Amino acid sequence: MATKNPVPASAARRRNQGRPPSAPDGPTGRITTWVAGLELDDVPPHVRDRASHLLLDGVGCLLVGSHLPWSEIGVEALTKLDSGGGAAIAGWGSRTTSAPTATLLNGSFIQGFELDDYYPPAPLHVNSIVLPVLLAVASQQDVSGPDFLLAAIRGYEVPGRVGLALHGPEMLTRGWHSGVVFGPAASAVAAGTLYDLDAAGFEDALGMAMTQACGLMSAQFESMVKRMQHGFAARNGLTAAALAAGGYVGIKQVFERDYGGFLGVFGEGHDPQPEEITAELGTRWDTELYAIKPYAAMAGLHAGIDAVLKLSASNPIDPSNVATIDITVGSAAYGHGGFPIERPITNITAQMSLRYAVCVALLDQGALMAQFRTDRINSDDVWDLIAKTTLHEDSSRDTYKTTVRITEQNGHHHEETVESPKGGSANPLSNEEIVEKFNSLTEPLLDSVRQKAIRTTVLGMADREDGPRQLLKLLTAEVPNALA
Known part of the structure; x- marks a missing residue:
């Protein structure tokens, strides 16, 4: 009182x-x-x-x-x-x-x-x-x-x-x-x-x-x-x-x-x-x-989530046809969110991981609470994509600039770069x-x-x-x- x-x-x-x-x-x-x-x-x-x-x-x-x-x-x-x-x-x-x-x-x-x-x-x-x-x-x-x-x-x-x-x-x-x-x-x-x-x-x-x-x-x-x-x-x-x-x-x-x-x-x-x-x-x-x-994820992941959602909106991608996913980020986002992950992971690890966030966003077309529940973070479809994902560090980039490049099994690729994520200063x-x-x-x-x-x-x-x-x-x- x-x-x-x-x-x-x-x-x-x-x-x-x-x-x-x-x-x-x-x-x-x-x-x-x-x-x-x-x-x-x-x-x-x-x-x-x-x-x-x-x-x-x-x-x-x-x-x-x-x-x-x-x-x-x-x-x-x-x-x-x-x-x-x-x-x-x-x-x-x-x-x-x-x-x-x-x-x-x-x-x-x-x-x-x-x-x-x-x-x-x-x-x-x-x-x-x-x-x-x-x-x-x-x-x-x-x-x-x-x-x-x-x-x-x-x-x-x-x-x-x-x-x-x-x-x-x-x-x-x-x-x-x-x-x-x-x-x-x-x-x-x-x-x-x-x-x-x-x-x-x-x-x-x-x-x-x-x-x-x-x-x-x-x-x-x-x-x-x-x-x-x-x-x-x-x-x-x-x-x-x-x-x-x-x-x-x-x-x-x-x-x-x-x-x-x-x-x-x-x-x-x-x-x-x-x-x-x-x-x-x-x-x-x-x-x-x-x-x-x-999104329900660490801020350094948001540009990557935006990028994959933009790619999906402009040209829907069948996750089963994905051969590789390449994500390029600056040093801060790489150090913070680019660490390797192995199943099983915890909720907090998923919410800090570039690999996980980009893959689940491609599959679910979102990155809110449902995508980071315990029953979702260790699902086979997510981990199949994570196994195809590679992170690249570009020290010349600022904190949030992220490029996602998705290559299909036929060699066709889709690429999107986001300078500032939705919700960010720009x-x-x-x-x-x-x-x-x-x-x-x-x-x-x-x-x-x-x-x-x-x-x-x-x-x-x-x-x-x-x-x-x-x-x-x-x-x-x-x-x-x-x-x-």
Whole structure:
């Protein structure tokens, strides 16, 4: 149950803006000063509207992921460890836990089936980091709809810039789970907004959040933990912001410190670019750059899926007549999704695999939840095609450019190159398409009244003082297993 916050958030922010960061002209100081000063009225209306739709996509993914098998294992294990607290676990009725654990679990739900957003220039999944933090704080104190939306936008604007300072996709190529490395910046800023931090407080929060940055991309193979790692980033940023709000002092100038600073450590030998952290603040809105996924697969697979669907649409291909499939991608997608696979595989491996995704899309003419169910991923027809598939790395390509070449047994071939996948920055889903995705994902899970109420509450958040409280009520009620 939320408790009354004695100081309205907007008033507290105005009061606190006088405390500057320790080095106002450095990257850490400039980003914290900008974040602390940004108000909802400063954000263009079209950006606020996009942020609301981005939140709606996150809510849809949250509900879909809440009762998947690995999500249920996580809830049972962590609530046994941590049964105290009143923070809501989405889709689990009266089951509650502490704010950090709820944040971790809700983040894992959003990442639960590879349906959530991504940031193309510097890969991360922002809603799995930001939304759980907002819900956790709103479970503990009164939060207005406008402040909820402002906290989301502030959180959306920071982590991609941190990622670009480390050359974005290069982190994936090196084996880091990049979004988990960049992500604590988003959760610290989002939570810090609701805790009324000023610029100096945000500096402390970022200093404590970024020292917890980590994530190994080997999680994408057989483990369940790939689903949870962005939740780690969300939980860590929440903890950092709460400590900063209590007066705990974090690392100062965390991004640029010569010894042990974030960019120096993670970018060692790779020439980090600290200027990217504050590039075009207030003129380039990263909130508008997040891609919304039309497929239930890792983002680096989407161009390959698009390519095979385009080939099939222009000239239907009989899979039984396929002799070879050749897929050519850049280094980041090759390292992330080009690994060899052998039957049997797990759901997460299928959702990370270029070979599997392209083959199942050719067979089923789609790549949504049905194509990554356990009963589908080990089917003979898919593995017959996988055996004919070869991956090629082209280091000159950018992250998403993919070529699929299908050669038939008579020697005739079909070829398609996709530069930017559907949903990506060059071909984004419209707000209307995001609503359609939400409706499609949640229709099997929610009755029409609840579905409409969630949609109306999220999209109207900027005008609803009670929006977060209503959203929590709507999200808490139980939902079924989306794969059942």
